[in-house]
Amino acid sequence: FGDQVLQGKKVVVSAGPTYEDIDPVRFIGNRSSGRMGFAVAQAAAYAGAQVTLVAGPVGLATPAGVAKRVDVRSAAQMHAAVVEATDGADIYIGAAAVGDYRPSAMATHKLKKQAGADLTLQLAENPDILASLSAGRDHPFLVGFAAETQNVESYARDKLQRKGLDMIAANQVGDGMGFETADNAITLYWADGSAELPRADKSVIARQLIERIASRYKAVRG
Numbered sequence: 583f584g585d586q587v588l589q590g591k592k593v594v595v596s597a598g599p600t601y602e603d604i605d606p607v608r609f610i611g612n613r614s615s616g617r618m619g620f621a622v623a624q625a626a627a628y629a630g631a632q633v634t635l636v637a638g639p640v641g642l643a644t645p646a647g648v649a650k651r652v653d654v655r656s657a658a659q660m661h662a663a664v665v666e667a668t669d670g671a672d673i674y675i676g677a678a679a680v681g682d683y684r685p686s687a688m689a690t691h692k693l694k695k696q697a698g699a700d701l702t703l704q705l706a707e708n709p710d711i712l713a714s715l716s717a718g719r720d721h722p723f724l725v726g727f728a729a730e731t732q733n734v735e736s737y738a739r740d741k742l743q744r745k746g747l748d749m750i751a752a753n754q755v756g757d758g759m760g761f762e763t764a765d766n767a768i769t770l771y772w773a774d775g776s777a778e779l780p781r782a783d784k785s786v787i788a789r790q791l792i793e794r795i796a797s798r799y800k801a802v803r804g
């Protein structure tokens with residue numbers, strides 16, 4: 583890693599879950615701990631990049647070498663923070679588990695239980711951060727993650743194409759890997775290739791990922 587493969591590059595990494603508030607005390611969230619994204623931010627900083635880390639609600643310290651951290655809660659806040667941070671950036675790596683939906687309206691007071699009755703929660707679709715970046719002009723090199731429990735390759739390749747990405751890191755979740763855990767295993771896909779990053783600690787996976795991203799970035803962006 584002494585060769586500083588991302589020297590001088592501006593890299594933005596998103597990490598962690600998003601929380602979509604239902605009322606002042608309840609929210610819809612997911613099991614992302616932020617570990618994978620924080621490890622990626624640290625590896626990018628070690629590789630010489632100027633890193634901005636956009637973090638959902640997680641209990642993690644900012645990794646050494648990360649230039650800037652922006653804390654957010656909801657998908658809408660993460661979207662706004664990523665759009666701002668990626669202005670002029672070279673690479674965006676979306677490791678966050680962004681909520682696809684939010685409650686259509688947030689109640690201003692705690693919802694009261696109606697004993698004996700079911701409750702229906704209406705949801706509205708959140709913006710897709712990666713897709714909105716790829717739709718813009720002069721966008722950064724885009725790397726997504728795909729968390730799948732089955733058909734990993736076909737779902738990942740579909741997301742690569744549909745979201746207009748340069749690369750996608752697919753992790754099979756479950757079996758003690760992916761969300762919350764210390765280890766991960768990834769298959770990385772790009773238009774005309776793929777690479778396996780076998781099960782290892784997320785810090786090891788993150789360093790391998792950054793090396794692969796740097797070499798693909800150089801191949802397509804020079």
Ligand code: PMT
Nearest residue numbers: 614615616617618676679680710711712726727729761762
């Ligand atoms: O945080 P950890 O506990 O360490 O767990 C790591 C992880 C499993 C969360 C991480 O490795 C991972 O896979 N992150 C992406 C999880 C996910 O939400 O995948 P997805 O298939 O729903 O989304 C695909 C891609 O689109 C992701 O890059 C995501 O950031 C992006 N996305 C999704 C929805 C949305 N509205 N906007 C987005 O940009």
